[in-house]
Amino acid sequence: MRSRFLALMALLVFAFPVLADPPMTSLKIEVKTYTEKPIDRASVIVKFSPGRNYVKLGKRTHTAWQMKTNQEGVAKIPPLPQGNILIQVIAKGYQTFGQTFEVNEAERTIEVKLNAPQPQVSAH
Secondary structure, X not given: OHHXXXXXHHHHHHHHHHHOXXXXXXXXXXXXXOOOOEOOOOEEEEEEOOOOOOXXXXXXXXXXXXXXXXXXXXXXXXXXXXXXXXXXXXXXXXXXXXXXXXXXXXXXXXXXXXXXXXXXXXXX
16 A cells, blocks of 8 residues: 555656646747847747657646737737747848847846847849
């Protein structure tokens, strides 16, 4: 009887982290020019840890979002699992931005500054 109890306790101890909710983070992404002017209607793509999905009791947690910035250049992302998060920003008239950030806080603001496009160079 005691061995069954110990086996059940060991199972619960090892299974609990799998069933527990992953720590989540809410992101606020501010998109600006290098002169601190906000960029509205920029496309913001956020992906949590490519190739990894969190499943919670049969329900899949959203690990990717795509949205546009508002007039203040801000995109608020609903809660994502904490960890490595890829942020890509595309705006007309600016260079595309892409970078992975390690996020371990419940809330975080990430400021993205976009460069003007580079002039074309021809070898001809």
